[in-house]
Amino acid sequence: MTNENVLEALKNVTYPGFTKDIVTFGFIKNVDIQGDKVVIVIDITSSATEVKDQLTADSTLELKKLGFTDVEVHISAPQAPKQMSNSVSGKNIAPQVKNFVMVSSGKGGVGKSTTSVNIAIAMAMQGKKVGILDADIYGPNIPRMMGLENVKPEIQGNKVMPLKAYGVEMMSMGSLMEDGQSLIWRGAMIMKAIEQFLRDILWSELDVLVIDMPPGTGDAQLTL
Template sequence: MINKEHIQKKLAQVIYPGFTKSIVDFGFTKEVSVSEERVSILLDIPSSAPEIEAQLREEITKRVSFLGDFQIDITITKPKMPRETSSHGKNVLPNIQNFVMVSSGKGGVGKSTTTVNLAIALAQQGKRVGLLDADIYGPNIPRMMGIEGEQPIFLGKTIKPILAHDLKVMSIGSLVEQGASLIWKGAMVTQAIEQMLEDISWGNLDVLLFDMPPGTGDAQLALAQNLPVTSGICVTTPQKVALDDTIRSMDMFTQLHIPIAGIVENMSGFICPDSGKEYDIFGKGTTQPLADAYQTEVLGEIPIEPAIREGGDSGLPITVLAPNCETSKRYQAMARKLWKKLLEVNESGGVNNEAIQPTVF
């Protein structure tokens, strides 16, 4: 008499197409039930490609039918993918549910600070979160996450990410000598991004956030070609000179078919530590017209606050250092908005960015 354990052993031999791990290793086998005349198997896979489903059905049927003469019922559930994803169906990390690209048109606008605190806020809300520092030329995540000098663990051909503040974290800065300059041409950047995606053992995650280099270059393109990026976030500051570059970053999301989750207006006002009063020294609210033009929203307005700088320098981001302060509350609100957006993208089939026409301000 066969039992569930016998079936599980056979399913552990079914390799997910295009990878070296089985559907059991990936956690895609959700339910197995066995009766005298019937075996029922429920799978939840990340690919909507019909050829993947057909290949899995054939392989499972072949292996399980070896155990005896009974009916095999295979139910496969699949996510609703965006109308046209950035990767055109390619996904080198099928055990991760959502990918968020955090980008900026120019440097110095607080992109890394935003990515770190947004990731921590999502983890504080119960999500399984990973953070990949893809800023090849200026990897700041190790210092900001308090893992500077900490070496990752190599497991054969794969790398185990570093755990920090309930996140799984990896950075190019953790793989090279501290302070070393990375003088890389385009092809080398692309190869580095691809290797960091495939060689890191992330496990099962609800969301993986990418801290991208500023601009619209090779790193962004390499990421978009290897993963179906769920949503993109653009970080900017209120000044018009920053908004000019932000338009280019928003247009990049449009061209790469990446649904836009929203814009983060960083350095939006200054909170005086003595009085708690907020002053709009760089302006405020200037990103709303841009968000309207791209049919998205302003995820949050993050003020200048001394504790943000202190937390970033000390390896204790403000969401950890002062979780109840005004800025941390705004990051928490941003995380909730982002998660809602990710659910909408997965449910509705994405955003038709082709209908959006870039606007000049």
């Protein structure tokens, strides 16, 4: 048995979410054959446990088909980032959210909200628990894009239940205002509203919260 045989077998292992295999991607860093035992090292760019588990299982299956009785798969991946504070005061006001993805732009009308919605839905289709927060206080349009423009959220005590569509939880100032209503707020009010969206919305235990930022670099960006 040669290294070439091993690499050929591993071409049957596709990277989760893609059609390319791990050999074509260049993720195989080492192959060590010791009789009936083989040890491989895979270097990937994701720290997701489910990705590592899937690659380990698929690689082990393919290598055992070659006749190896003992297969060791070592996967090196970047360490998951430490949980950071998510408010300017240093308090973690949304501890149930593991990761945040902020989508911003220097000006309006460049497809920022469309990108935010597509990212959120794509991750939900991959099995992740995803929410999207429309932080564009002045021009919220995420409800319309999600097909929720005429749906009002449920109030539970002093908390608000997020709306849900396409497997994604969603909250927006547009869901709380009446049709045609506009806002003229000072910066401090904007900061307070965004902080409340993180703290007072009953988000589930989310893997990712996508935040659609207003254009520019104003109060909303500084708050988050």
